[in-house]
């Protein structure tokens with residue numbers, strides 16, 4: 001075997017006793033579920049618990065590199081492969097990219113992949129071909145280099161074009177940023193610890209944190225960036241509500257809305273409750289957490305309960321307040337609307353496969369309806385924070401502009417506006433409005 005880019009280190013993400021071939025088999029099943037329209041996050045729940053973190057790491061990485069890997073495979077095998085064979089090869093090949101967090105010795109990768117193929121009835125017939133393709137990939141690392149240097153190879157074409165149109169200068173930087181897994185952040189609950197106190201708790205159990213640049217930390221002062229990913233159960237004081245897991249960009253929402261003691265606050269699209277719990281930590285407020293999906297509202301309840309907080313939980317449609325609103329206006333409203341989620345594709349690389357370009361039209365209308373309907377629920381002088389985890393102006397800036405044109409009693413306040421994904425945070429839009437008296 002030739003010199004390869006495979007780094008000879010143990011398979012760090014596989015828990016003791018678990019084997020790569022089991023992780024590959026489970027990941028092939030996850031890929032099949034995504035083909036049926038199920039999200040990767042949801043599909044992951046069906047993978048065996050003892051190898052779930054390995055399956056997650058493997059399948060998320062493979063999704064990030066899937067289009068480029070397919071392009072490369074097509075140059076090796078011009079004939080269309082079955083979905084299952086293609087998925088297994090994409091999964092195995094993704095471990096060969098230098099950016100992958102999972103590297104295996106070449107012989108382990110080949111043996112375990114062929115073993116996985118033998119155990120999968122729909123693939124078993126192709127194990128000879130899988131073996132040959134994998135060996136060829138391992139022996140020709142230069143083939144990866146050609147693809148790697150062109151970041152657009154890693155994305156569906158519609159996405160690259162849309163990004164180029166919206167960001168003629170930054171599009172390549174955004175593509176590159178999205179190829180690397182996001183950092184893991186915790187949000188310290190200020191009702192329990194100061195940030196310094198929790199850093200000390202981490203030091204006691206030898207968990208290291210990365211230094212966050214001061215100009216970023218000031219926008220999310222409870223954030224701590226963990227040097228390495230780990231199961232949340234290993235974080236000190238997690239189960240007793242000392243901390244939450246939340247992206248640093250998402251942590252900015254609570255500070256931007258900035259609730260004050262005694263206020264009535266509505267979180268209009270609340271699940272899973274990351275921002276609801278933050279609002280409750282920041283002040284002694286009376287919070288109504290509204291969510292259209294009953295199952296997801298249960299998640300909000302779980303998170304609020306773990307933190308020892310309380311809120312009024314409602315199942316309802318934010319664009320139809322007549323069905324659930326008691327006519328008592330709110331001091332502040334958070335409208336974290338359903339959106340394309342194009343600001344968080346690093347965390348959910350399947351988004352680009354589940355989304356279609358045509359989805360944007362429907363999302364834009366829903367966002368407008370929610371924003372318009374919530375305006376009546378705001379007290380004169382009250383403030384509304386419009387949020388989307390999208391990077392496209394049609395779900396951010398253009399929504400605010402349209403709203404201001406239609407509502408002379410709306411004043412735009414300073415906010416962060418469009419935040420593009422970076423090394424330190426996901427992509428979000430934050431627009432803040434005040435209702436004039």
Ligand SMILES: C[S@@+](CC[C@H](N)C(=O)[O-])C[C@H]1O[C@@H](n2cnc3c(N)ncnc32)[C@H](O)[C@@H]1O
Nearest residue numbers: 269270271272273274275291292317318336338
């Ligand atoms: C971006 S997520 C909210 C994330 C949440 N704020 C957090 O920080 O954890 C959007 C949520 O809005 C819900 N949703 C979608 N349409 C809605 C509507 N018309 N009314 C209320 N909730 C809605 C979705 O089910 C989803 O849970």
